[in-house]
Amino acid sequence: MTEMNIAQAVNAGLATALEDERVVLIGEDVGTTGGVFRVSDGLLARFGPERVIDTPVAESGIVGAAFGMAINGLKPIVEIQFMGFTYPGFDQIISHVARIRNRSRHRFTAPMVIRIPYGAGIGAAEHHSESAEVIYAHTPGLKVVVPSTPYDAKGLLLAAVEDPDPVVFLEPIRMYRAIREDVPDEPYTVPIGVAELVEEGDDVTLIGYGAMMKEIGAAFELLTASGVSVEVIDVRSLVPLDTETIIESIRKTGRAVVVQEAPRTAGFGAEIVAQIQEHALFSLEAPVERVTGWDTIVPLRRAEKHYMPSTEDIVQAAHRTLLS
Amino acid sequence: MIRSLDNDTLLGLWERMARIRAFETRVGEIAAAKEVAGYLHTYSGQEAVACGVIPLLRDDDWFTSTYRNHGHAIARDIPLDEIAGEIYGKVTGVCGGKGGSMHVADQSRGMIGGMGIVAGGLPIATGAALASKYLGRDSVAVAFFGDGAVHQGAWHEALEFASLFQCPVVFVCENNLYAETTAVDYHLLAGSVSAMTGPYQIPSVQIDGMDVFAVRAATAAAFERARTGNGPSLIEAMTYRYGGQYEGDTQTYKPPTEVAYWRGQDPLLRFRSDTATRLGMATLDAIEQSVQVEVDAAFTAAEAAPWPDISEVTTDVYTPIA
Numbered sequence: 001m002t003e004m005n006i007a008q009a010v011n012a013g014l015a016t017a018l019e020d021e022r023v024v025l026i027g028e029d030v031g032t033t034g035g036v037f038r039v040s041d042g043l044l045a046r047f048g049p050e051r052v053i054d055t056p057v058a059e060s061g062i063v064g065a066a067f068g069m070a071i072n073g074l075k076p077i078v079e080i081q082f083m084g085f086t087y088p089g090f091d092q093i094i095s096h097v098a099r100i101r102n103r104s105r106h107r108f109t110a111p112m113v114i115r116i117p118y119g120a121g122i123g124a125a126e127h128h129s130e131s132a133e134v135i136y137a138h139t140p141g142l143k144v145v146v147p148s149t150p151y152d153a154k155g156l157l158l159a160a161v162e163d164p165d166p167v168v169f170l171e172p173i174r175m176y177r178a179i180r181e182d183v184p185d186e187p188y189t190v191p192i193g194v195a196e197l198v199e200e201g202d203d204v205t206l207i208g209y210g211a212m213m214k215e216i217g218a219a220f221e222l223l224t225a226s227g228v229s230v231e232v233i234d235v236r237s238l239v240p241l242d243t244e245t246i247i248e249s250i251r252k253t254g255r256a257v258v259v260q261e262a263p264r265t266a267g268f269g270a271e272i273v274a275q276i277q278e279h280a281l282f283s284l285e286a287p288v289e290r291v292t293g294w295d296t297i298v299p300l301r302r303a304e305k306h307y308m309p310s311t312e313d314i315v316q317a318a319h320r321t322l323l324s
Numbered sequence: 325m326i327r328s329l330d331n332d333t334l335l336g337l338w339e340r341m342a343r344i345r346a347f348e349t350r351v352g353e354i355a356a357a358k359e360v361a362g363y364l365h366t367y368s369g370q371e372a373v374a375c376g377v378i379p380l381l382r383d384d385d386w387f388t389s390t391y392r393n394h395g396h397a398i399a400r401d402i403p404l405d406e407i408a409g410e411i412y413g414k415v416t417g418v419c420g421g422k423g424g425s426m427h428v429a430d431q432s433r434g435m436i437g438g439m440g441i442v443a444g445g446l447p448i449a450t451g452a453a454l455a456s457k458y459l460g461r462d463s464v465a466v467a468f469f470g471d472g473a474v475h476q477g478a479w480h481e482a483l484e485f486a487s488l489f490q491c492p493v494v495f496v497c498e499n500n501l502y503a504e505t506t507a508v509d510y511h512l513l514a515g516s517v518s519a520m521t522g523p524y525q526i527p528s529v530q531i532d533g534m535d536v537f538a539v540r541a542a543t544a545a546a547f548e549r550a551r552t553g554n555g556p557s558l559i560e561a562m563t564y565r566y567g568g569q570y571e572g573d574t575q576t577y578k579p580p581t582e583v584a585y586w587r588g589q590d591p592l593l594r595f596r597s598d599t600a601t602r603l604g605m606a607t608l609d610a611i612e613q614s615v616q617v618e619v620d621a622a623f624t625a626a627e628a629a630p631w632p633d634i635s636e637v638t639t640d641v642y643t644p645i646a
């Protein structure tokens with residue numbers, strides 16, 4: 001065991017993955033600089049420039065080349081520096097990587113991981129701060145995972161590398177160095193498609209993922225202190241979604257608050273709400289609450305706090321469900 | 325070039341070119357008869373490019389194609405039954421009827437597939453080549469593309485990657501004078517595709533794409549370069565698309581004199597005049613007749629083949645969890 005933060009845990013996961021010679025890490029500044037968030041620090045020195053590949057600033061080229069490498073027997077891990085930088089690579093991700101298995105009737109697969117630091121919190125506005133996870137969750141053929149702890153970061157990354165299909169691996173930027181915990185030194189995986197029941201309670205279920213788990217954790221403390229029994233679910237895997245864990249919880253509590261940092265309209269939270277009403281409508285004691293970002297572009301630093309869902313927003317939403 | 329090829333090789337090239345022409349002629353007929361839904365893009369006129377390049381691929385090589393991919397699949401010897409079946413969307417198709425006309429893919433023959441998005445295949449072939457280099461193999465990857473692809477960012481990104489990492493990739497432009505329905509005179513500011521590789525330090529050559537021997541010679545040189553660790557290169561094969569951008573395109577944008585000129589350069593006619601003395605017209609005619617029989621049989625079989633079960637609509641999206 002070593003105590004580490006999420007950035008260090010991803011780094012440890014990458015180093016473990018790179019022990020397999022089929023694995024390469026490819027992206028902008030991942031080598032010499034160690035990545036824009038220093039997540040790949042030290043890997044170039046350890047594994048060499050053929051394994052840790054600095055590329056031009058060309059996301060379509062990066063994803064396309066990684067896809068070709070996956071076709072030809074390798075297991076590439078791509079780093080796209082920020083969520084907003086994935087848009088120039090959309091064509092390769094959506095038109096080619098995600099579709100090859102279906103369109104070729106599984107003659108081809110694309111065993112690759114696309115790592116994307118995402119979300120606000122560093123005051124850098126739009127392209128460096130947004131949460132476009134629902135675009136990838138909405139694309140058939142992609143799996144989408146979002147760790148919120150160091151333990152899950154390493155375990156989900158290694159599960160993503162093992163997975164035969166393309167996995168979008170989202171790294172919440174403002175959580176990179178926010179928390180530390182013990183992480184096993186040896187290789188392990190956290191299964192894709194399994195949510196984590198973080199806290200058990202009876203009155204209301206708080207559901208979220210990524211950086212929002214920090215706000216949810218704080219809301220849990222406040223609500224518990226005021227005598228509310230709160231259940232907390234970290235979704236961890238958007239696709240496939242562990243509907244069972246969510247539904248089981250709603251059947252018990254009858255109340256839910258779904259939290260996402262992304263803009264409100266057609267966000268991933270709406271999918272969770274839809275699942276709840278399909279499978280647990282008659283267990284509900286109150287309308288399901290959504291706490292989300294605004295339907296706007298993530299603003300500059302001064303207004304970022306106003307954009308981000310807060311602990312207080314979640315606490316209030318939970319209290320609204322308890323009125324019914 | 326011709327003199328260095330034995331008769332079997334020559335006949336193999338002829339058979340593939342004749343097979344593509346007969347096949348695509350039939351595709352035009354089924355499109356006109358509306359037997360198949362969706363857009364169909366035929367390769368007639370461009371046979372010398374596919375047949376000049378693809379027979380030089382080894383089993384361990386890779387290539388990406390475009391939505392105009394039937395000719396490439398045929399040149400790679402994918403059985404006609406499987407290509408016709410794929411166009412019809414039947415279970416007998418090479419991808420079980422899931423890819424359709426534009427996405428013929430066959431891993432066992434290194435055909436990563438037709439890519440429906442212009443220039444989509446270039447970064448992918450570049451990556452396949454980079455992997456071969458990484459794995460210490462001397463295999464190559466080819467990316468076929470049209471003259472319209474040079475306007476896509478992916479085209480430039482792929483050339484940049486290929487040169488920076490010295491990938492064993494050969495970019496083959498089939499310059500058929502039209503990007504969809506827009507003429508190169510209008511859209512190709514550099515005047516030629518081969519003129520655009522200089523800044524990327526990628527050697528290029530513009531060749532007569534109606535002459536299968538010229539294409540083969542340029543390809544052999546490019547493959548040799550790639551296999552011996554000397555990096556990427558680009559071939560611009562000047563050719564002509566007899567059909568429209570898609571079947572049903574009225575082609576009012578093509579000047580009649582231009583059509584007449586290129587029909588006069590027909591790659592099958594050129595092959596005949598280059599080889600008739602040596603191979604004999606009767607031999608060439610007999611091959612044309614035998615491939616016509618193959619094509620007839622393939623389309624009859626495709627028409628009669630069963631549809632995939634409707635449940636297959638939702639399969640093959642993800643690898644099943646054991």
